[in-house]
Amino acid sequence: MSAGAIIGGGCTFLDAHSLRSLLPPSSLIPHFLSSLPSHSAAVNSPFRQSFAIDPSNSSSLLLMPSWSSSPSLPYIGIKIVTSFPHNTSLGLPGISASYVLFSSSTGASLAAIDGTELTLLRTSAVSALAARFLARDDARVLIMVGAGALAPYLIRAHRNVRPGIERVIIWNRSVSKARDLVKRLQEEEKEGGNVVFEHVEILDNVIGIGDVVSCATSSQDPIVKGGKLKPGAHLDLVGSFSPAMRECDDEALVRGRVFVDFEPALAEAGELVGAFERGTISREDVIGTLVDLAGGMKVGRRSPEEITVFKSVGTAVVDLLAGQLAYETHIRGSH
CATH class of the missing domain: 3.40.50.720 (NAD(P)-binding Rossmann-like Domain)
Structure with missing residues (x-):
């Protein structure tokens, strides 16, 4: 399936390659700068939930939900992460993640996003935004x-x-x-x-x-x-x-x-x-x-x-803001 493909029900799929073009530091850092002060208080982010999948190898499932009460940020997001530390001995990634974005007004699925890439991009942008001041x-x-x-x-x-x-x-x-x-x-x-x-x-x-x-x-x-x-x-x-x-x-x-x-x-x-x-x-x-x-x-x-x-x-606040920017930029570019 190609980047930006539409899944059943009108849900967009954004893979790692498309995210890198949608969320370069030159776009994501200014987005955090302008949106964090205005939106962070309106985003609800419960504590991360963690479930043991197999205690013998420390594998686990983590859920990180968030949603916004602001009309200008009408989204619900959830990051689903698996941690399988023993994968490194198999030459496989120890962490995998998916991010799903929903409409907070209708509950409709809007985008399925590569959560691993989203995390790499938003984490580095957060550090750089701090360095801008420090x-x-x-x-x-x-x-x-x-x-x-x-x-x-x-x-x-x-x-x-x-x-x-x-x-x-x-x-x-x-x-x-x-x-x-x-x-x-x-x-x-x-x-x-x-x-x-x-x-x-x-x-x-x-x-x-x-x-x-x-x-x-x-x-x-x-x-x-x-x-x-x-x-x-x-x-x-x-x-x-x-x-x-x-x-x-x-x-x-x-x-x-x-x-x-x-x-x-x-x-x-x-x-x-x-x-x-x-x-x-x-x-x-x-x-x-x-x-x-x-x-x-x-x-x-x-x-x-x-x-x-x-x-x-x-x-989860920065996940939601990064997901917002990726989705809205993609939608603007596809019209």
């Missing part, structure tokens, strides 16, 4: 910690808001994965591109030159040492989504002004939960949310020397 305007060096599926999306999104980035350094526990990603990005770069892509084996050797340090790993132990961050650095933490996971140490949080994507991060992000429990920082030390930054309620970077930290865990 990273230095003259950022030149981006350090990407992790070389998984999300890494190239984060690199593209950060470059969209900080086009002055001229050097991208990638670290991964598996050196070959970092090397492969560098090669891919070099091939994708347009002729005449002025960005140097490289990989390193020892993260500590380069962390101190990063203007933006973006982390997307599943680490349970701190990778980024706060003491090595340079004045003016922006630390973007994407990987952890449970209290057991942690990508930076407490010193990074103490040295930086900390922001989160949404309130659930205070209870789900391992870096924050652990620091609260240890008394290193308190909830009051978290300055604000992405909505606060986008809406102008909180000031982002205040000086060139300040260290900033942004921690995201993801939420």
Whole structure:
């Protein structure tokens, strides 16, 4: 079935390829900037439901519903995610997802969307939107910690808001994965591109030159040492989504002004939960949310020397807004 095909009942199918053209960073980031302050309060997002499928291999089914009470965002959305961690040993993706968009006025199915691609696009756009307020305007060096599926999306999104980035350094526990990603990005770069892509084996050797340090790993132990961050650095933490996971140490949080994507991060992000429990920082030390930054309620970077930290865990609100933009852009283009 081709991208944009109509399923029975008038439901549109949007695959990964079509989503990449419908939701480039140049469209999705401004959409979040304008719509998050006006719509986030009107979106209902119950806590994610998780069901154990097979406890012996930790496979599970997750449901993430949301719906809007705003007439200008007339949608219901649900992301259905399967987590099969043992798939990695079979060479298969451990996470698969589908997203379904409905009309909130009639309940009709509007679109079936590749949920995995939607998540990659919206997650990277959220990080980049935060960096728009928190990273230095003259950022030149981006350090990407992790070389998984999300890494190239984060690199593209950060470059969209900080086009002055001229050097991208990638670290991964598996050196070959970092090397492969560098090669891919070099091939994708347009002729005449002025960005140097490289990989390193020892993260500590380069962390101190990063203007933006973006982390997307599943680490349970701190990778980024706060003491090595340079004045003016922006630390973007994407990987952890449970209290057991942690990508930076407490010193990074103490040295930086900390922001989160949404309130659930205070209870789900391992870096924050652990620091609260240890008394290193308190909830009051978290300055604000992405909505606060986008809406102008909180000031982002205040000086060139300040260290900033942004921690995201993801939420159904941005899924719904990304689904809205993909669907409406597709419908406009098909008429």
